Structure formats: C-alpha cells, structure tokens
Amino acid sequence: MPKLVDHAVRRRQIAEALLSVASARGLHAATMREVAAEAGVSLRLVQYYFHSKDELLAGALEHLAARLGERVRARTAGVEDVRGLLLGALSAVLPDDEEGRRVILTYHAYYAYELSRGAPPPQGAVDSAALEGLLAGYVERAGREGRTAAGLDAQMVAAELLAVANGLGISVLTGRRDGEAALRVLRGCVDRLVTS
Numbered sequence: 001m002p003k004l005v006d007h008a009v010r011r012r013q014i015a016e017a018l019l020s021v022a023s024a025r026g027l028h029a030a031t032m033r034e035v036a037a038e039a040g041v042s043l044r045l046v047q048y049y050f051h052s053k054d055e056l057l058a059g060a061l062e063h064l065a066a067r068l069g070e071r072v073r074a075r076t077a078g079v080e081d082v083r084g085l086l087l088g089a090l091s092a093v094l095p096d097d098e099e100g101r102r103v104i105l106t107y108h109a110y111y112a113y114e115l116s117r118g119a120p121p122p123q124g125a126v127d128s129a130a131l132e133g134l135l136a137g138y139v140e141r142a143g144r145e146g147r148t149a150a151g152l153d154a155q156m157v158a159a160e161l162l163a164v165a166n167g168l169g170i171s172v173l174t175g176r177r178d179g180e181a182a183l184r185v186l187r188g189c190v191d192r193l194v195t196s
C-alpha cells in the first residue's frame with residue numbers, strides 16, 4: 001500500500017528548511033538544492049511543491065508569518081489587561097530567544113533580499129499591517145477604558161510602537177542590547193501610554 005503524504009506537512013518541512021538556511025546564511029545563499037538538503041528531501045520534491053525559488057520564498061514567508069503569529073498568541077495568551085496585551089504583542093517581535101532570533105533574523109533577510117531586487121516584499125507589508133491593526137485595537141480598547149490620553153490616533157500610536165519594537169529588535173540582533181533591556185524600553189513606552 002502506498003504511503004500517504006500530508007502535503008501541508010511536507011510544504012511546512014520545506015519552508016522550515018528554507019528559513020533555517022536563510023537565518024544562518026541569508027536568502028541570497030539559499031538555493032533550492034541547499035533547501036532540499038536541509039529538509040532531507042530530493043531537489044525534485046522541492047520543485048514539486050515549489051516550482052521556482054520565488055514560489056519557495058513566498059511559501060516560506062507565509063510559514064514565517066504564521067510563526068510570528070504564534071509568538072504573538074503565546075505571549076498574549078491568558079492576558080486580560082490591555083497593558084499586558086500590548087507588551088506581549090510587541091515583545092513577540094524581539095529576538096529575545098532562539099525562536100525569536102530565527103524569526104526576526106529571517107524577516108530581515110527577506111527585506112534585504114527583496115530590496116536588493118528592487119521591490120519590498122508584499123507579504124512583509126501585510127504582516128506589519130496585521131500586527132499594527134492588532135496593536136491599534138489594543139490602543140483603542142485602552143482609550144475606551146479611559147486609560148490613554150484623549151484624542152489619540154490609535155493607528156498612529158500602533159505604528160510608532162511597532163517601529164520602536166522593530167528598532168529594538170535590530171539592537172538585540174546586533175548585540176547593542178539584550179532581550180531584557182529591550183523589553184524594559186518597550187515596557188516604558190507602554191507604561192507612558194496606558195495608565196493603571
């Protein structure tokens with residue numbers, strides 16, 4: 001009897017292999033053959049699921065976005081207070097553990113790769129907009145609860161918070177700060193925004 005293959009699992013396995021190669025050596029170094037070797041599958045199998053490197057990159061970016069979403073959900077699970085929700089979501093973009101380092105480093109590899117080709121990655125813009133939307137919702141909730149200054153533009157505040165978190169992520173990746181120091185800065189931003 002032929003072995004049944006879960007195609008979604010196989011696609012994730014290949015996408016994970018690309019992310020592993022990308023976080024270690026960058027996307028420019030990631031060939032389909034190298035991804036196949038990392039995944040422990042044949043090049044033809046990689047080509048079966050992803051017909052070109054661009055398709056492979058797009059598929060892996062979707063997988064990367066899902067992993068970032070999992071980090072956000074894990075860091076906000078069971079949190080009721082809006083301040084904790086903001087801090088949890090923002091901290092998900094900090095490379096303060098091995099998984100975060102891989103996720104954030106790989107996002108930066110995508111940005112560098114696409115920008116070197118002359119175009120920003122569309123999925124990266126979608127992911128950023130989704131996270132900003134989530135943060136804006138938390139800011140709006142804080143406003144409804146009377147815990148922020150009146151008249152704040154929630155979308156603008158969310159963009160500012162995410163920009164700070166992304167900048168802190170780079171400072172952690174480059175060794176200027178550790179994860180705890182970056183988290184303290186984020187906590188200060190959230191504390192100034194949301195009253196007790």
